[in-house]
Amino acid sequence: MTHCERLSERMPAVGNGQAAWSAEELAHLAQCADCAAEWRLVRAVAGLGAQPAIDPAAMSARVLTRLASAPREIPVVSLAARRRRWVWSLAAAAALLLAVQFVPTGRSDRGARPAGVLSELDDLASSELETVLAELSADETTGDQRLDDLSTDELEQVLQDWES
């Protein structure tokens, strides 16, 4: 790292009052036009937007009042992730089943599956597989937004329905 790069790295901290220039750094700033210009910029930006129209005490009071009537949100990420994991694992299994179905076997019953392979999925009708695949493409475009619209209880119910 060059001297200029080291100075550049430290500028935000010095501009925000979290650090101070050493004598050596000040000497460099005095003779390096490039660093001096960057330092002028960082210093100007550090003071930019000073004194926004905010009253911290009043804001705090308003936030706390709102919080008093709004219960804390329970994270639903894990529930959504559980559902996604389940759908994706089923999709993977479905894809495997389709692949097995169409692997050339060299036998006269070309396309038939070896007996016993993925017996659980054997029970799925092709219309059900289509539903799973349609669900997947819907998930890719709107999945999380749609999940966000559900309450935790509704999401839990959806999960139970799916998993049963």
Added chain:
Amino acid sequence: MVKVFIGNELSVPFNNGPEFASYLRPMTDASDEDLVVRFLAGDQIAADELVRRHSMPLGRYLRASGAGSAEVEDLAQEAFFKAFRAIDSWRGEASFRTWLFRIATNLHRDAYRRERRQVTVPIDGHDAADSADPEGEAGANEIEARLMAELARLPRLQREVFLLRAQQGLEYGAISEALGTTPGAARVHYHNAVKRLKEYVQ
């Protein structure tokens, strides 16, 4: 349960865990993370301290990001509300400040998208400055006004990275967490912004 009284405002359940140690420090000395622990234990004064600590820097960031002066307070307030309300989702992987700035940035982006759908703002030198500062309040000096106008012309992510670094002093790792990018990309955005903006403060 034994209650411990500290000063005239705190009454906390006694235990020997590390969380208890955070109660022993004065509120203003406590780290953000300690304050969050206190808030989770039901201490609203801790939330008050977090708002006092971060509302002005957050307001300055939103203002320089292009939020109108009337919009800044609403955005900041909403960011705190959302941050506290969803505090259970915050796992301390990012600092509270990074998390708060992430929420505020997303709120500002949403507000910007809504506005853009409603009105078409012509962009030239004056309009770019005016849209961020309709009453000319930020034009306290010429450099600041020019800088605000040029900031408004930067690509959004580049502007946000630049402000979080130069104005707020965040490290690239924290910036990448706040803005959903990588530290390497943040570094590139920052240096591109510096290159572009340097000439406006000559």
